[in-house]
Amino acid sequence: MTTTTTVPEPPITDDVRAVGARFAHALAAKDFEAFYDLLHPDVNFVALTPGRVWPALGPAKGIDGVLRHWLDGITVERLSDVQVEQLSDCRRLGYRLHGRSGGRSFVFEQQAYLQETGGQISWVRLLCSGLRPPILAGPELSATSSDGNAEAIAGPGRAAV
Numbered sequence: 001m002t003t004t005t006t007v008p009e010p011p012i013t014d015d016v017r018a019v020g021a022r023f024a025h026a027l028a029a030k031d032f033e034a035f036y037d038l039l040h041p042d043v044n045f046v047a048l049t050p051g052r053v054w055p056a057l058g059p060a061k062g063i064d065g066v067l068r069h070w071l072d073g074i075t076v077e078r079l080s081d082v083q084v085e086q087l088s089d090c091r092r093l094g095y096r097l098h099g100r101s102g103g104r105s106f107v108f109e110q111q112a113y114l115q116e117t118g119g120q121i122s123w124v125r126l127l128c129s130g131l132r133p134p135i136l137a138g139p140e141l142s143a144t145s146s147d148g149n150a151e152a153i154a155g156p157g158r159a160a161v
Contacts, residue, residue, distance in 0.1 A: 019116065020084030024095040027110075028079040030071050036060050040122035050130035074101040074131075081109075090115045090123070098134065106131040 019038065026035035039045075039060035047054040047066070057063050078098040085092045093112040100106065108129050115123035 019121065020091055020093040020114065021082055023093060023112070023114070023121065024079060024082050027067070027071075028076050028095075028097055030076065032064060032067060035067065036063075038121050039063070040117050040120040043120075043122055043124060045124045045126070047124075047126040047128065049128040070128075074106070075099045087113065101131060105134050107134045108132060 022034070023038055026032075026038065041059050043058045043060050043063070045054075045057040045063055045066075047057075049070070054066055057066060076097050076099040079095060080098065081094065081096045083092070083094040091114045093114060094109065096107055096109045098105070098107045108131050110126055110128045112124055112126040114121050
Protein backbone atom coordinates (compact mmCIF):
# COMPACT_ATOMS: atom_id res chain seq x y z
CA MET A 1 0.00 0.00 0.00
CA THR A 2 1.32 3.40 -0.97
CA THR A 3 0.61 6.42 1.16
CA THR A 4 0.79 9.99 0.01
CA THR A 5 1.54 12.91 2.25
CA THR A 6 0.56 16.38 1.16
CA VAL A 7 3.12 19.01 2.03
CA PRO A 8 1.91 22.59 1.82
CA GLU A 9 3.59 24.59 -0.92
CA PRO A 10 5.51 27.70 0.08
CA PRO A 11 3.44 30.84 -0.38
CA ILE A 12 3.76 32.45 -3.77
CA THR A 13 3.72 36.22 -3.84
CA ASP A 14 2.21 38.51 -6.42
CA ASP A 15 5.75 39.62 -7.32
CA VAL A 16 6.71 36.04 -8.16
CA ARG A 17 3.61 35.61 -10.32
CA ALA A 18 4.16 38.98 -11.98
CA VAL A 19 7.73 38.24 -13.12
CA GLY A 20 6.73 34.86 -14.57
CA ALA A 21 3.64 36.26 -16.27
CA ARG A 22 5.60 39.20 -17.70
CA PHE A 23 8.20 36.74 -19.09
CA ALA A 24 5.48 34.74 -20.90
CA HIS A 25 3.57 37.82 -22.13
CA ALA A 26 6.70 39.55 -23.43
CA LEU A 27 7.72 36.43 -25.34
CA ALA A 28 4.21 35.98 -26.78
CA ALA A 29 4.09 39.63 -27.88
CA LYS A 30 7.62 39.43 -29.32
CA ASP A 31 8.30 42.45 -27.12
CA PHE A 32 12.05 41.92 -26.89
CA GLU A 33 12.72 45.14 -24.96
CA ALA A 34 10.21 44.16 -22.24
CA PHE A 35 11.74 40.68 -22.19
CA TYR A 36 15.29 42.05 -21.79
CA ASP A 37 14.17 44.41 -19.03
CA LEU A 38 13.25 41.30 -17.01
CA LEU A 39 16.72 39.78 -17.44
CA HIS A 40 19.74 40.48 -15.28
CA PRO A 41 22.59 41.76 -17.49
CA ASP A 42 24.64 38.63 -16.68
CA VAL A 43 21.78 36.13 -16.99
CA ASN A 44 22.70 32.46 -17.33
CA PHE A 45 20.22 31.16 -19.93
CA VAL A 46 20.21 27.53 -21.13
CA ALA A 47 17.48 26.11 -23.36
CA LEU A 48 16.53 22.80 -24.93
CA THR A 49 14.45 22.80 -28.10
CA PRO A 50 13.71 19.87 -30.41
CA GLY A 51 16.98 18.98 -32.05
CA ARG A 52 19.15 21.53 -30.27
CA VAL A 53 20.68 22.41 -26.94
CA TRP A 54 21.27 26.13 -26.56
CA PRO A 55 24.23 26.34 -24.15
CA ALA A 56 24.64 29.00 -21.51
CA LEU A 57 23.81 32.31 -23.10
CA GLY A 58 24.37 35.77 -21.76
CA PRO A 59 24.56 38.66 -21.35
CA ALA A 60 20.89 39.47 -21.72
CA LYS A 61 21.29 41.23 -25.07
CA GLY A 62 23.20 38.20 -26.38
CA ILE A 63 19.97 36.22 -26.20
CA ASP A 64 18.43 38.45 -28.88
CA GLY A 65 19.45 36.23 -31.81
CA VAL A 66 18.10 33.10 -30.13
CA LEU A 67 14.67 34.56 -29.35
CA ARG A 68 14.33 36.07 -32.79
CA HIS A 69 15.36 32.72 -34.33
CA TRP A 70 12.69 30.90 -32.30
CA LEU A 71 9.95 33.37 -33.16
CA ASP A 72 10.92 34.24 -36.74
CA GLY A 73 8.18 33.45 -39.22
CA ILE A 74 5.52 32.64 -36.66
CA THR A 75 2.45 34.61 -35.72
CA VAL A 76 1.45 34.20 -32.10
CA GLU A 77 -2.32 34.51 -31.78
CA ARG A 78 -2.85 33.52 -28.16
CA LEU A 79 -1.05 32.84 -24.90
CA SER A 80 -2.69 30.30 -22.59
CA ASP A 81 -2.21 28.14 -19.52
CA VAL A 82 0.27 30.47 -17.81
CA GLN A 83 1.31 28.86 -14.53
CA VAL A 84 3.82 30.18 -12.03
CA GLU A 85 4.81 28.18 -8.96
CA GLN A 86 7.53 28.38 -6.37
CA LEU A 87 9.84 25.35 -6.53
CA SER A 88 12.34 25.41 -3.68
CA ASP A 89 14.86 28.13 -4.58
CA CYS A 90 13.47 28.82 -8.05
CA ARG A 91 10.18 29.35 -9.86
CA ARG A 92 8.56 27.11 -12.40
CA LEU A 93 6.86 28.90 -15.27
CA GLY A 94 4.74 27.07 -17.81
CA TYR A 95 2.78 28.47 -20.74
CA ARG A 96 1.46 27.67 -24.21
CA LEU A 97 1.59 29.80 -27.33
CA HIS A 98 -0.92 29.25 -30.14
CA GLY A 99 -0.52 30.65 -33.62
CA ARG A 100 0.35 30.07 -37.26
CA SER A 101 3.52 29.30 -39.18
CA GLY A 102 3.83 28.51 -42.87
CA GLY A 103 0.04 28.61 -43.24
CA ARG A 104 -0.50 26.00 -40.52
CA SER A 105 -1.79 26.31 -36.98
CA PHE A 106 0.45 25.30 -34.10
CA VAL A 107 0.72 25.20 -30.35
CA PHE A 108 3.92 25.00 -28.38
CA GLU A 109 4.56 24.69 -24.71
CA GLN A 110 7.51 25.89 -22.73
CA GLN A 111 8.54 25.12 -19.17
CA ALA A 112 11.07 27.44 -17.59
CA TYR A 113 12.80 27.42 -14.23
CA LEU A 114 13.87 30.88 -13.08
CA GLN A 115 15.90 32.50 -10.32
CA GLU A 116 16.07 36.21 -9.60
CA THR A 117 18.78 38.58 -8.46
CA GLY A 118 17.89 42.14 -7.56
CA GLY A 119 14.41 41.87 -9.07
CA GLN A 120 15.67 40.56 -12.43
CA ILE A 121 15.86 37.03 -13.79
CA SER A 122 19.46 35.87 -13.39
CA TRP A 123 19.14 32.14 -14.18
CA VAL A 124 16.88 30.36 -16.70
CA ARG A 125 16.53 26.72 -17.73
CA LEU A 126 13.94 26.42 -20.48
CA LEU A 127 12.45 23.40 -22.26
CA CYS A 128 10.39 23.83 -25.45
CA SER A 129 8.04 21.26 -27.01
CA GLY A 130 8.58 22.70 -30.49
CA LEU A 131 5.70 23.58 -32.80
CA ARG A 132 2.99 20.96 -32.40
CA PRO A 133 -0.30 20.57 -34.28
CA PRO A 134 -3.25 21.78 -32.23
CA ILE A 135 -5.87 19.31 -31.11
CA LEU A 136 -8.77 19.82 -33.45
CA ALA A 137 -12.25 20.24 -32.07
CA GLY A 138 -15.01 17.84 -32.87
CA PRO A 139 -15.54 14.09 -32.81
CA GLU A 140 -12.66 13.35 -35.18
CA LEU A 141 -9.33 14.28 -33.67
CA SER A 142 -6.78 14.40 -36.42
CA ALA A 143 -3.25 15.67 -36.82
CA THR A 144 -3.18 15.60 -40.59
CA SER A 145 -3.08 18.58 -42.89
CA SER A 146 -5.78 19.21 -45.46
CA ASP A 147 -3.77 17.20 -47.99
CA GLY A 148 -3.56 14.23 -45.59
CA ASN A 149 0.11 14.77 -44.76
CA ALA A 150 0.59 14.22 -41.03
CA GLU A 151 4.32 14.93 -41.28
CA ALA A 152 3.68 18.38 -42.75
CA ILE A 153 2.01 19.44 -39.52
CA ALA A 154 4.16 17.55 -37.03
CA GLY A 155 7.42 18.32 -38.81
CA PRO A 156 9.91 16.15 -40.63
CA GLY A 157 10.71 12.97 -38.79
CA ARG A 158 8.17 13.68 -36.05
CA ALA A 159 5.09 11.63 -35.37
CA ALA A 160 1.84 13.52 -35.34
CA VAL A 161 0.17 13.53 -31.95
